[in-house]
Amino acid sequence: MGRVRASRLVSLLLLLQSKGRMTAQALADELEVSVRTIYRDVESLHGAGVPLYGDAGPSGGYQLLDGYRTRLTGLTEQEAESLFLAGLPGPAAELGLGDAVAATQLKLMAALPSPMRDRASRMATRFHLDAPAWYYDPERSPFLGVVADAVWRERLLEVSYRRWRAPEDVTRVLRPLGLVLKAGRWYLVAQGSTRISTYRVSQIQAATVSEESFSRPEGFDLAAHWTASLEDFQARQYTGSAVIRLSPAGWEAFGSHVLPVVARAAEESVVDDDGFFVATIPIESVAHATGMLLRLGGEVEVLEPEELREQIADAVRRLASIYL
Template sequence: MRASRLLSLLLLLQTRGRMTATELSAELEVSIRTVYRDVEALSAAGVPVYADRGPAGGYQLLDGYRTRLNGLTAEEASSLFLAGLPGPAAELGLAEVAANAELKLLAALPPEPRSHASRMRERFLLDVPGWYRGADDVPHLAEVSEAVWDRRPLRMTYRRWGQQVVERLVHPYGLVLKGGSWYMVAAPPGGSPRTYRVSRVLTAETAPGRFDRPEGFELAEFWKAYADEFRQRMYTAEAVIRLAPGREDLLAYTMGAEVVAAALAEGGEPDAEGRRTLTVPIESITHARWLLLRMGADVEVLGPPELRVLMAEAVAALGKMYG
């Protein structure tokens, strides 16, 4: 256990440079006293680690020192090859770079981790877009990613929902790939971060100068909060339905697994026919009609009344059409 922690400490100093004892203790999840002892152990083993005193001080390695140890287990090395998505890498213009990095990583691994990683690459493939939709067309992804990487302001024309075209100057903080679609997290100068779908960027060019990312901004944390808020804003009403026995999977496919799981957890026991009465969130009455019609007689809408009327009208129209 301690050997693994010492290696982690060494790699932290190698990759991040100077770090304080407080920062190291937080990363390693140990006490500051343990960090002091571990640093002494590394020094005794011949690792050139030294401390700078003062407010801006901390531990760091002697300039130019690097260890050849990577500390990867077979499973850790294998997992890295699952992260190498060829499609997104190609869209970012990094396909050749990613391939070369993969070859270099394989060459640097000991035999056992190399064997695991090779099998992982041969037997597992990550395909991001869904079945019934292709990936977005993102002709300006390269310009956007360059602005993100170099902290350059980005001037763009953007097609909003409803087809309105607007001009924006933004500071791009990061890119997110979600379900085959690229999203840029950016903020107008002095404004708050928001999201832009990169496929809706019509023109893009970097502007002079550089911007500073907000202190404490974390892309993953922002995206999680945004996704949670988006789901809450998406559902504006509720529908009450009776679900036929054994059709939970079909309802989950139609309305989303998380939605159905929550509805089932709060729903009552099946009635005499085996049907369960569930309350599910919906985006709108018309959207719910479109979704629930796909389930045919496996779902009966009990409310709200206007949705039940729309369902009845649609069923009557279908009956008239098919005689």
């Protein structure tokens, strides 16, 4: 039996053990294979004596015999190593799980065979994951534990929240759906009275967990929702565009002075007869773009729009009146 197929059979067993009854189509989707392949894999497991049975019909599917548990300890070297990169001790501690993460790693280390233990230990001493971005102090989020408790137990959460627009201080009753750690900052994804929104946990001024439970929206996927929210935010944030001309030195430095979405747009630039790079980039506003492009000094020239060009020229004149 090939290594890939053996790994798939193990994954199939673990899926059934963790999720219970699953249809052949659901298993095929999870394992990214055809339904016919699932049928063959089930026959192989039957032949190996695994108590796996299937029921026909709309509510049917494959299921392990009640009480059957696999005793799978065959981690590959890469899997064992990756587990020591999977945990972020700082965020785990913020959630009150620091001791649990440390204990889990100790138990895993003790259970591994000696050669794999050495490799996993070496991985932990050579790689460290640091989530926060440069130049930002860690945010204080005193109500993170309360929020996490509401998320985990699916309880309504009443918060006093400080936002950037008026009225600044508001009170909301939320259905907390998940927590996301982004660049060292915690965000709460929650359903309010009308829609699902994102709240910065550090901006929560008070929080109370209710004993009233709620039902999560059917089919809600936190990771997919977060990705879609980021894309929507960028689409709403960058409502205009500008055409710029960068010197070779400006081209080299450009990515260090702008957000990734702007840098990616500049990659579509063309080189003119003088060896300068001409690119169309998205901008939030003329005022924001003025500050962003002034960082590059004389290594960039704005060609369009005229309003942005004039604002930068005005800023340069004011600077000259101070320093010259």
